[in-house]
Structures are given as C-alpha cells and as structure tokens.
Amino acid sequence: MTDEAQHRAQMARKKALQDARIAQATQEKGLIIVHTGPGKGKTTAALGMVFRALGHGMRIGIVQFTKGARESGEAAFARELAGRVDFFALGEGFTWETQDRERDRAAAERAWAKACALMEDPHYDLVVLDELNIVLRDDTLPLEPVMEKLRQKRPALHVVITGRSARPELVELADLVTEMKLVKHPFRSGIKAQRGIEF
Amino acid sequence: MTDEAQHRAQMARKKALQDARIAQATQEKGLIIVHTGPGKGKTTAALGMVFRALGHGMRIGIVQFTKGARESGEAAFARELAGRVDFFALGEGFTWETQDRERDRAAAERAWAKACALMEDPHYDLVVLDELNIVLRDDTLPLEPVMEKLRQKRPALHVVITGRSARPELVELADLVTEMKLVKHPFRSGIKAQRGIEF
Incomplete structure (x- = not known):
C-alpha cells in the first residue's frame, strides 16, 4: 500500500x-454519581469504576480538586494508562492546611476549567471529579456554575463526584448517591496509613 | 555471559x-478490610484499592464468590493485567437464583480453596474476596474455618472482603469496616444497569 x-x-x-x-x-444514559459521607472508600469506589470502565474500552478523565502533586498509587497507575486514563491532580493540598483562600480559589478554578474541558470532549466516556464536594462545601468554588454544567452535560457521559458533605442540590440532581458510613477505622487504633490502601 | x-x-x-x-x-501491617451495607460500591471500592495497589507495584489476587463466568468490566481489565492481577470468578451466579444448595456449597468451597491458596502464596500483597460475606451470611460456607484462616494470615497481606450483611464476628476481627448506605439509586427510577458502572 x-x-x-x-x-x-x-x-x-x-x-x-x-x-x-x-x-x-x-x-x-450517562449517570451523575455522587460518593459522599464520612466513611472511607469514596475516591476508592470511583477508581473501581475506572477499573471496570477500562474493561469495557471506555476512556476516562480524572481531576483531583484537593490532592496535589504528591505521588499516589492512583497517579502512578493512571500514568501507565495514559491515553486511556488522563489524570490531573490540580489541588494545592487540603484546604484546611492553608489560610490562603485566594490560592485555594485559584487552584479550584483551574481544576474546574480542566473538568469542563474533559466533560465537553467527546473522547471521554467517564469523568471523575475527585473531592469536588469539598471545594463546593466551603465555597472555594461557587455551586451554581457547577450545577449548570452538570445539567447540560453530554447525555452519554458518566460523571462521578466524590467528597464528604455533598451539597443537597447536587444530591438532588444525581442519579445515584452512595453515602459511605464509617464503622471501624484503623487510625483510631493507631495503625498508620497504608500504601496501596489509603493512598 | x-x-x-x-x-x-x-x-x-x-x-x-x-x-x-x-x-x-x-x-x-496488612489490614483486614470489610465493605458491607446495602449501598452500591462495595466491590467497586475493592477494585479501586486494586487500582491504587497496582500503582505501588503490588500483586493482587481476586476471587469472586458469587459471580460466575459472565463477562464483566473487572474481569476483562484484570485479564489485561494477568501476572499483576490474577482473577478468578468461581461463583455459580447469585444463590437466590438457584434452589440447588449442594451446587452452591460446592462452588463456595472451590472459591474458598482458591482464596486460601492465594492468601498463603507470598507472591500476593493484596487478596480480594468478593461477596464472601454473602456465602457466609447464608451458611453456604461455614464461618469458623474462614475466621481461623484470617486470624493466621501472613502479617503483611492485605485482605479485602465485600458483600452486604457481614457477620458480626468478621466485623469484630477487621481493622477497617465501611458500610455503604444507599441514598438514591437509579434502578428505583427505572434506568437500566450501566455497562462500566454497575458491572
């Protein structure tokens, strides 16, 4: 040829x-899925959906709103899957670690702009907005533009939103909401965070 | 050379x-982790731990106690990762689909034998026993040998056990228990199960 x-x-x-x-x-129909509540497993369950979706040949975008560049298991494995999973850790660390509201707002806006770009791009079948609930809860990111964007998402797109204290408006909009309840936690009995399990 | x-x-x-x-x-310290409760996300959160663990170079074994050969997203993606993730779907479908207790018991025993082999093999850092709670709840598999095996597991091994209605003895033994609570569910509003999300 x-x-x-x-x-x-x-x-x-x-x-x-x-x-x-x-x-x-x-x-x-693409679903809007919310993982909230005080228990473990909100981000983890989102990563599990990514695992499944990969088996169906889907393409995935992940934006982390509060986690920064610190290397995590999910970041490392997502990097191996570049092109099938595109991963953006755009946080500045947890907001309670800083008093700098302006820096937090700028980081949240950057992460939200990336989230919008992924949701608009028909390349992606599933977009994970990790810890979006956190920046919405404390008004680091305004709620209304987020609600508007989600209401108008492409019909086939799945969006998974994680973080404790989901806003009631978002719970109302979502197709599927799971609340993770804490029953027993190893930090309470003095065991340190475990590589591969907690991060 | x-x-x-x-x-x-x-x-x-x-x-x-x-x-x-x-x-x-x-x-x-390897943890014993239980995902239970009526909400979605129990198996999914276990798959998310697998996703993270892969980023840390861990090796994983997965035994599904109630799911059979029907192709799932997790089965397909795990197959891509053979050698890093070894996946065994050894169920015979959900037990409430059958009246054949003997067939269910034989399947549960086969799955448990595989689970024991994986837990004993130092190749594996993380072993997922998916829906083990279900076969323990309805006495398809006896509880005591399972408790004994878990009490004597290799110290570094992480074990994740999923399924609703976890037995209280297992909750007591576990280091970390998360209960998934259902808040809102799309089947309730007539949307069909979604490929890549539900299976």
Missing part, C-alpha cells in the same frame, strides 16, 4: 470506531 | 527483589 492508501485506511478505521462509539453511547 | 552465568544473575536479581519486598512488607 502507498502511504496515502495506508493513511486513508487508517482514517476509515478511526471513523468506523467513532461511529460505533457514538451508536453505543446513545443507547445508554 | 554463559547460560549458567545468566541464570545465576537472574536468580540473584530475583533474590534481591524478594528481600526488598520482604523488608518492605515487615514495615507495614
């Missing part, structure tokens, strides 16, 4: 794949 | 890696 024929064949394959993805997407 | 020298070098590397893994393992 000539270079041009190869290129045309490649474009045709790409188009066919795209058509198949669009056809499939319209058969299913 | 001669074949023999190559073999010796390979063995030395393997030994060094093993020593490093053992040294690291002794610095941390």
Whole structure:
C-alpha cells in the first residue's frame, strides 16, 4: 500500500470506531454519581469504576480538586494508562492546611476549567471529579456554575463526584448517591496509613 | 555471559527483589478490610484499592464468590493485567437464583480453596474476596474455618472482603469496616444497569 492508501485506511478505521462509539453511547444514559459521607472508600469506589470502565474500552478523565502533586498509587497507575486514563491532580493540598483562600480559589478554578474541558470532549466516556464536594462545601468554588454544567452535560457521559458533605442540590440532581458510613477505622487504633490502601 | 552465568544473575536479581519486598512488607501491617451495607460500591471500592495497589507495584489476587463466568468490566481489565492481577470468578451466579444448595456449597468451597491458596502464596500483597460475606451470611460456607484462616494470615497481606450483611464476628476481627448506605439509586427510577458502572 502507498502511504496515502495506508493513511486513508487508517482514517476509515478511526471513523468506523467513532461511529460505533457514538451508536453505543446513545443507547445508554450517562449517570451523575455522587460518593459522599464520612466513611472511607469514596475516591476508592470511583477508581473501581475506572477499573471496570477500562474493561469495557471506555476512556476516562480524572481531576483531583484537593490532592496535589504528591505521588499516589492512583497517579502512578493512571500514568501507565495514559491515553486511556488522563489524570490531573490540580489541588494545592487540603484546604484546611492553608489560610490562603485566594490560592485555594485559584487552584479550584483551574481544576474546574480542566473538568469542563474533559466533560465537553467527546473522547471521554467517564469523568471523575475527585473531592469536588469539598471545594463546593466551603465555597472555594461557587455551586451554581457547577450545577449548570452538570445539567447540560453530554447525555452519554458518566460523571462521578466524590467528597464528604455533598451539597443537597447536587444530591438532588444525581442519579445515584452512595453515602459511605464509617464503622471501624484503623487510625483510631493507631495503625498508620497504608500504601496501596489509603493512598 | 554463559547460560549458567545468566541464570545465576537472574536468580540473584530475583533474590534481591524478594528481600526488598520482604523488608518492605515487615514495615507495614496488612489490614483486614470489610465493605458491607446495602449501598452500591462495595466491590467497586475493592477494585479501586486494586487500582491504587497496582500503582505501588503490588500483586493482587481476586476471587469472586458469587459471580460466575459472565463477562464483566473487572474481569476483562484484570485479564489485561494477568501476572499483576490474577482473577478468578468461581461463583455459580447469585444463590437466590438457584434452589440447588449442594451446587452452591460446592462452588463456595472451590472459591474458598482458591482464596486460601492465594492468601498463603507470598507472591500476593493484596487478596480480594468478593461477596464472601454473602456465602457466609447464608451458611453456604461455614464461618469458623474462614475466621481461623484470617486470624493466621501472613502479617503483611492485605485482605479485602465485600458483600452486604457481614457477620458480626468478621466485623469484630477487621481493622477497617465501611458500610455503604444507599441514598438514591437509579434502578428505583427505572434506568437500566450501566455497562462500566454497575458491572
């Protein structure tokens, strides 16, 4: 085959794949899912959805709103999956560690801009907005633009939002809400955070 | 290098890696973790731990006690990761779908034998026993041998056990228990189960 024929064949394959993805997407409704509550497992359950979605050939975007560049297990493994999972840790550490509200607001706005870009891009089937609830709870990010964006999301897109203290408006909008309740916690009995389990 | 020298070098590397893994393992306590409750996200949170653990270079074994061969997202993605994640769906479908107690018991015993083999094998850092709570709840698998095995597990091994209605003895033994509470569920409003989200 000539270079041009190869290129045309490649474009045709790409188009066919795209058509198949669009056809499939319209058969299913994308959900807005909220993981909240004081227990462990909110971010973790979102990562589990990513694990499953990868098995179905989906493409995933993850934005972390409060976690910064510190290396985590999810960041390391997501990097291995670049192109299938795109991962952005855009926080500045937990907000209670800082008194600098302006810096927090700027970080939250940057993370939200990235979240909007991912939600608009038809490349992504599932977008995880990790700890978005936290920046909404303490008004680091204003609620209304977030609600508006979620109401107008692409129909096939799944969005998973994590963090304790989900705003009632968001719970109302969501299709699926799970509240993680703490029953027993190792930090309470003096065991340190475990690599691969807690982070 | 001669074949023999190559073999010796390979063995030395393997030994060094093993020593490093053992040294690291002794610095941390392996946890027994239980995800229970009526809400969604129990298996999903376990898969999220697998996602994180992979980022830390851990090796994982997963045994599904009630799910059978039907293809799931987690099965498909785990297959891609063979050697890092070893996945065994050894159930016969949910027990309430069948009246055949003997068949259920035989399946649960097979799954438990595999679980024991994984927990004993120092290759694995994390073992997920998915829906073990279900077969313990309805006495498809007897509780005491399971408790005994968990009490004597390798100190560095993390074990994650999922399923609603965790037995109180197991909750007592666990280091970390999270109860998933249902707040809002799409099946209640007539939306079908979503590929990549629910399975």
